Amino acid sequence: MSVSPMVLLLSSLAPTASQAQDAPRPNVVIIFCDDLGYGDLGCYGNPTIATPNLDRMAAEGQRWTQFYVGASVCTPSRAALMTGRLPVRSGLCSGERRVLFPDSAGGIPASEITLAEALRDLGYDTGMVGKWHLGHLPPYLPTSNGFDSYFGIPYSNDMDRLPSAPEGRAAITKPRVEYFNVPLLRGTEVVERPADQRTITRRYTDEAVRFIDEHKGGNPFFLYLAHSMPHVPLFRSDEYEGVSRRGLYGDVIEEIDGSVGRVLDAIREGGISEETVVFFTSDNGPWLVFGRQGGTAGLLRNGKGSTWEGGMREPFLAWWPGTIPAGGMVRDLGATMDLYVTSILLAGGTPPGDRAIDGVDLRPAFFGAGPSPRDSMLYYRGTELYAARLGPYKAHFITEEAYGRDTNREAHDPPVLYHLEHDPSERFDVSAEHPGVIADIRALVDAHRETVEPVPNQLETRIGGE
Structure with a gap:
């Protein structure tokens, strides 16, 4: 059988597995959005939001179609990213409070062992910019958990609502900066309160570019840029007002796209493109109850807070010129917990061996050398396992609407079953046809539960009380 010249050309340009494995330790940049939906980017099919920088990132790198987060809401999802572990293992999930609040203890x-701690121990300089949401008291802040520097807000941008703000959703849907007394920190010091959210995306970007400029050419670095947006209340800089056909929400996404462009330009202009891997994704799906001020999960079902696909499957782009082949679409499974394992291995380290780690090594898929080793996914809502995926099949043991909608929690025995590659919108229950698949998924869940040990819940204790 003859091989086309194009295939030969692409094969010659793609690094071999051994070449990629032996590459120098890269700088690692993770750009993490808040409440971005699967269908919110041009390169994922959005017809009206313009994302030329993210589209270019996808064209120069990889776009994954089945990439997941560790939870469908902020705090537990960020815990999964930072630890490589499902949040039930760290106590950073709860069915009662869902996330950390300003009164959380x-x-x-x-x-x-955070990703920042692991990389710093391997000689990396580490910096974080943006929303943390893993604890606002001194022992829990980024600079106490592996980051050399921090500039950002410690929890969600809709918290610390002042009594003078309108009641209900009016403060969210018609927001003003002074409604939310959210602090902006540098290190552990409050430098602005309330944070001026109208300029916060731009200032995060300024800080990220400054970090790159100051650290290029020195030790390898890890930069975690966690945008506050598009979590409501929505704000954007003056230069992005009215630029999108999608209205305010589109303006916010297009400013994030501009931010990504500036970060990638700083890497290119600094001459470190071939030494830097950049990952882009989000913490969970769109907050659908906010209508036009929320995003879209595209063809996926439901959104933030749910264990339907729209709550936990996210856009994911990987970019590393010269190492990650350009223009690839990866249909294998991946998850943010895998970025923990993969980044440590890229840095020349070994993931912690004294605890359960839920991430896997994605290097073969990134390098075009083989498939992703991930073949399953577990879907938690709070501390309860609602669903599990094995191969293309997903079984829902419990189903429930997303946060903010009328609850319709329902337990299923047998579970409802969907073939996600035939039916990504989860419309057609095929449980009656595949009892053997259900048995295999039950065995997966039972084996997982044997590894989960009780830990103190971090979300349910409050300052000054139980």
Whole structure:
């Protein structure tokens, strides 16, 4: 059988597995959005939001179609990214409070080894910019958990609502900066309160570019840029007002796209493109109850807070010129927990061996050398496992609407079953046709539960009380 010249050309340009494995330790940049939907980017099919920088990132790198987060809401999802572990293992999930609040007494436990700590121990300079949401008290802040520097807000941008703000959703849908007394920190010091959210995306970007400029050519670095947006209340800089056909929400996404462009330009202009891997994704799906001020999950079902696909499957782009082949679409499974394992291995380290790690090594898929080793996914809502995926099949043991909608929690025995590659919108229950698949998924869940140990819940304790 003859091979086309184009295939030969692409094969010659793609790094071999051994070449990629032996590449120098890269700088690692993770750009993490808040409440971005699967269908919110041009390269994922949005017809009206213009994302030329993210589209270019996808064209120069990889776009994944089945990439997941560790939870469908902020705090537990961020815990999964930072620890490589499902949040039930660290106590950073709850069915009662869902996330950390300004009156929360808990945060990321000192016993957890964050990605920043692991990379710093390997000689990396580490910096974080943006929303943390893993604890706002001193022991839990980024600079106590592996980051050399921090500039950002410690929890969600809709918290610390002042009594003078309108009641109900009016403060969210017609927001003013002074409605939310959210602090902006540099290190552990408050430098602005309330944070001026109209300029916060731009200032995060300024800080990220400054970090790159100051650290290029030195030690390898890890930069975690966690945008506050598009979590409501929505704000954007003056230069992005009215630029999108999608209205305010589109303006916010287009400013994030501009931010990505500036970060990638700083890497290119600094001459470190071939030494830097950049990952782009989000913490969970869109907050659908906010209508036009929320995003879209595209063809996926439901959104933030749910264990339907729209709550936990996210856009994901990987970019590393010269190492990650350009223009690839990866249909294998991946998850943010895998970025923990993969980044440590890229840095020349070994993931912690004294605890359960839920991430896997994605290097073969990134390098075009083989498939992703991930073949399953577990879907938690709070501390309860609602669903599990094995191969293309997903079984829902419990189903429930997303946060903010009328609850319709329902337990299923047998579970409802969907073939996600035939039916990504989860419309057609095929459980009656595949009892053997259900048995295999039950065995997967039972084996997982054997590895989960009780830990103190970090979300349910409050300052000054139980």
